[in-house]
Amino acid sequence: MTPDNTQDAKNQVLHTCQSMQSAELVLGSSGNASYRIESTDQVAITPSSVDYSCMSSEDVMIIDMEGNIVEGDRNPSIEHPLHLAIYKARSDVKAVVHTHCVYASALAVLQEPLPPIVDEFVIRLGGQVEVAEYGMPGSEKLAENVVKALGPRNAVFLANHGALCCGPTLDIALHNALLLERVAHIYLLASAAAGGKKHLKTIPPDAIETQAQMFELMKRMKKR
Ligand SMILES: [Zn+2]
DSSP states (O other): OOHHHHHHHHHHHHHHHHHHHHTTSSOTTOSEEEEEETTTTEEEEOBTTOOGGGOOGGGSEEEOTTSOEEEOSSOBOTTHHHHHHHHHHOTTOOEEEEEOOHHHHHHHHHTOOBOOOSHHHHHHHOSOBOEEOOOOTTOHHHHHHHHHHHTTSSEEEETTTEEEEEESSHHHHHHHHHHHHHHHHHHHHHHHHHTSGGGOOOOOHHHHHHHHHHHHHHHHTTOO
16 A cells, blocks of 8 residues: 555545535534555544544544554544444445434434335345444444444444444445435435335335345445
8 A cells, every 4th residue: 555545545534524524414523434445454534533624634544453553643433443343344345434414313213224215225225224233332342233233235223323334435335324314314204294104115025136136236346
């Protein structure tokens, strides 16, 4: 990994954090993003407690896969064990975005999975979004619960906390986070309008199966 590539990873994390803030997926310094630098197996990750509106690329930390600081003068995000656990469990994942967005967090509070109710959902996220059991922020238990509930998919809820999305690039992980928030909003609106979630219909099972196959294919092509 050349210094240029490390700097590029830092720039991408900064840009993603700023996009998360402008899209109101996070507030202040909450949430976090990371990018796995493939050639060195190091990770560029949001620093702890730095407001995104005044964060620079120099604030972005570089850590190794055990969480040791390689580069940077701050502390890495408290959620770095969560990010590292996902990278260790999923070789296809190169980017992780953790948000506290409103509608996805509402489902995380309800501890309610989000079924595939719109077409783009399964192709991008892999299927129904499950809820990881509660764990204290920053704990190994939370990391373990999230890896288990995430499975092979690209999105998961963290009970009473927020959401997490991943992908082969930060752009795709961020897109997945925006999509998850949008579908969570649609789900809550449609549930309320229908008088309860039992009246909602998912997309047909054969379409879900076809779209899940497309998700796996695109994942192998590093486009999901
Ligand atoms: Zn969080």
